[in-house]
Amino acid sequence: DAGVTQSPTHLIKTRGQHVTLRCSPISGHKSVSWYQQVLGQGPQFIFQYYEKEERGRGNFPDRFSARQFPNYSSELNVNALLLGDSALYLCASSAIHRAGELFFGEGSRLTVL
């Protein structure tokens, strides 16, 4: 098993653009969480999805949205990018009965210019 995979690994956008980040969970995991990690800080919770439904949302503006597909993969979308959105975006999957035990991908490094 390749573990949690994320794409793209790096990307550069300009202010006002939108971005879509993708995540494939570990086989058998039905829950996907998204985190934003800014340099020097811990991961900040954005969303959690289970069975294609949003189960938790962090303190992020409506420019951030996500969805989960029938195969449990997930997308994170960010609209109207701001300089402050520059960060490492982490995806984590978990088996629902052990929701706190997260398996992380390597992240997508977003730079907004």
Place this chain on the structure above:
Amino acid sequence: AQRVTQPEKLLSVFKGAPVELKCNYSYSGSPELFWYVQYSRQRLQLLLRHISRESIKGFTADLNKGETSFHLKKPFAQEEDSAMYYCALSPLTGGFKTIFGAGTRLFVKA
């Protein structure tokens, strides 16, 4: 409000010395506590969880509900322990949100 506090950004110890990484939390219900670790050029991974009560790589952590703490300890630090350590909290039942502290960088000197 849920909060995880790691008061030390950087902790530097000599090889063979004991190490303690501090974690305090604030949570109104029953939490499950975790320690995650990120070694250089590796992804963030689970080190241990309080429910398991196990020792991983010589590390242990005890949940102190009275002091709302979950400090990570190891009696004899090794150079390979140098990494970024994050304390995390998740609701024990019915919850889906795991929150993380800001992290402590442990540097073990030879």
